[in-house]
Amino acid sequence: MTKEMDMMEQFQQYVDGENKVEPKHWMPEAYRKTLIRQISQHAHSEVVGMLPEANWITRAPSLRRKVALLAKVQDEAGHGLYLYSAAETLAADRKDMIDDLLSGKAKYSSIFNYPTPTWADIGAIGWLVDGAAIANQVMLCRTSYGPYARAMVKICKEESFHQRQGYEIMMTLAKGSPEQKKMAQDALNRWWWPSLMMFGPTDEHSPNSAQSMKWKIKRKSNDELREEFIDKTVPQAEYLNLTIPDKDLKWNEDRQSYDHGEIDWDEFYNVIKGRGKCNKQRMAARNKAHEEGAWVREAANAYAEKQEARKQKQKGAA
Numbered sequence: 477m478t479k480e481m482d483m484m485e486q487f488q489q490y491v492d493g494e495n496k497v498e499p500k501h502w503m504p505e506a507y508r509k510t511l512i513r514q515i516s517q518h519a520h521s522e523v524v525g526m527l528p529e530a531n532w533i534t535r536a537p538s539l540r541r542k543v544a545l546l547a548k549v550q551d552e553a554g555h556g557l558y559l560y561s562a563a564e565t566l567a568a569d570r571k572d573m574i575d576d577l578l579s580g581k582a583k584y585s586s587i588f589n590y591p592t593p594t595w596a597d598i599g600a601i602g603w604l605v606d607g608a609a610i611a612n613q614v615m616l617c618r619t620s621y622g623p624y625a626r627a628m629v630k631i632c633k634e635e636s637f638h639q640r641q642g643y644e645i646m647m648t649l650a651k652g653s654p655e656q657k658k659m660a661q662d663a664l665n666r667w668w669w670p671s672l673m674m675f676g677p678t679d680e681h682s683p684n685s686a687q688s689m690k691w692k693i694k695r696k697s698n699d700e701l702r703e704e705f706i707d708k709t710v711p712q713a714e715y716l717n718l719t720i721p722d723k724d725l726k727w728n729e730d731r732q733s734y735d736h737g738e739i740d741w742d743e744f745y746n747v748i749k750g751r752g753k754c755n756k757q758r759m760a761a762r763n764k765a766h767e768e769g770a771w772v773r774e775a776a777n778a779y780a781e782k783q784e785a786r787k788q789k790q791k792g793a794a
């Protein structure tokens with residue numbers, strides 16, 4: 477057995493024993509690369525995910541709604557920052573990750589390429605998109621890479637607030653006037669299928685799943701999580717008296733889970749290849765924000781250099 481194979485085997489045993497991998501530990505190069513891919517895509521999703529909601533902050537229907545939405549959007553920025561930091565512990569360069577996002581090379585979640593034409597879309601995003609994100613991220617709190625797992629614990633707490641914020645908007649609309657109820661139903665119709673796509677391709681068509689499950693980066697498969705989400709969300713839609721837009725949705729007594737209709741995978745692949753309804757708009761907004769923030773980065777760098785120079789001078793004097 478070569479030394480490399482021996483180390484791979486020891487690494488697998490370590491992970492199988494439910495131990496956390498930390499930045500200074502030896503790890504297979506493919507493990508490191510998979511994590512950088514997933515964590516950076518996750519960070520990009522948080523940052524791009526601010527865009528569809530941010531354009532509703534000034535139009536939210538009351539001060540209370542504005543404050544809650546503002547806090548939620550700020551949380552997403554924070555999540556992006558934790559996640560870029562987690563990727564940096566794997567020796568990824570933040571500038572490279574951001575350049576890849578801005579050039580369109582890096583992926584981010586398909587869900588953020590759909591438009592938000594009404595206030596009800598903000599309710600549907602919180603309820604369904606954050607609900608789906610929680611299903612996925614609760615499992616990631618037990619991921620094998622320590623810094624990612626720890627970031628997820630805090631992120632999940634905040635996502636719970638986001639989900640309730642969205643569901644409360646949906647409750648208010650669903651109990652409101654016939655027009656408001658229609659707005660809520662239309663938003664559910666728009667966001668249901670894209671939310672199911674957030675979990676990624678079916679297990680059969682997911683190229684990364686097998687290895688990521690073996691290394692305990694992912695603890696549940698894409699289909700398992702999608703089904704858990706559906707089972708949890710159907711009763712919530714019933715409580716709202718809204719109809720899930722899937723005529724094949726049916727409780728399966730044997731599986732104790734819902735059967736559901738076919739997901740439009742052509743739509744999913746089109747969106748992740750950059751041909752969704754809002755891909756161009758999102759990338760243009762992100763690039764514009766990055767350019768407009770150049771002076772902040774320059775000022776932060778100048779301040780850091782000044783602090784460093786002062787520290788060196790004090791050291792020299794001591």
Ligand code: BYC
Nearest residue numbers: 518521522525552584585586609673674676682683684685
């Ligand atoms: N969209 O082999 P697979 C949030 C890609 S944001 C785009 O199954 P994997 C929020 C996948 O990357 C939360 N691409 O991959 C923020 C892969 O491509 P590459 C976002 C997708 O990694 C603001 C290929 O398809 N959450 O909560 O094993 C406001 C094959 O897939 C998608 C995360 O990022 C997709 N939906 O599993 C509100 C969670 N699905 O890289 C809310 C962390 C798949 O080979 N990520 N692809 O070129 C994960 O858990 C996993 O990466 C996934 C995919 C389950 C998403």
